[in-house]
Amino acid sequence: MAYPDDLLALAQEILDLHAAEPHQPSLRRALSTAYHALFHLLIEDAVAGCQDPELRAALSRMFDHGRMLQASRDQTRELNGFLKRLKRGKEDTMKEHLLNVAATFAEAQDNRNEADYNLSREWQPKEVSLLILRVEGAFKSWSVVRSEKKARDYLLSMLPARKRKQPDRGRSSGPLPAGDPESDVGR
């Protein structure tokens, strides 16, 4: 079993430790673990194509919670707008799944912060059970869309902007000319 799946299973196990009572340490740990399961699922997929273990590890460290949150919120807003404009009766399953992933990521991160640092909030077992179900649902949605271009773009948008170079369709495929402001990308 891959590490993100292990983490998600662990989140459920922690929740089940005190299933009948609102045991705050267990509920908080379960939420935090579920968020990290989704966090690592996306990063693992983003760097999966890299064969060198050291480079893969370095690439993984480029992802940070704040940038991933912003990318997820942007994606959620864009997809919500698109799906709202979709004619009644029409569906776009791929975008629905991607929306589920992005919206769940943003929600899970917020819950993780609340769970880890806001001790005045009282979590409840069924409430947390539902939030873990949401993350499980996001795992399933991701398995459906992970190869789609839109999903790969979502992963790319999680990287720091300065490090990314978008393909320029209007330019030849040769090297960037000296002095081009984009030529320092990757330094």
Place this chain on the structure above:
Amino acid sequence: MYIARALSHQDEFFAAIDAATNNLPPEVVDVRYALGTDWNGEPAVFFKVILKDDEIPRADLLAVTWKFSRDIVQQLSPLEEWGVLPHFRFLTQTEYERVKAVEPTWA
């Protein structure tokens, strides 16, 4: 300084929420809401959705709650139209009573 429209036009915003939550599905007892800021300091609207105890089978829980929050977001466009991020918290009636006792802002 940017002020979200939901904050500067609270009465209108709350009326829009009331309209969007006018016909609750049978498994939802009540929807409460409040404006505030979320963990990242972003202006936000917090929905507290109270579900009937044991009304929704576990197998349906995810779909029912996801649809409910999606419908509200689609109708209200809280971020696009009002400048606030929507946050949803789903609790059963029993859980809500427990939370209300220890989180005074819920009373």
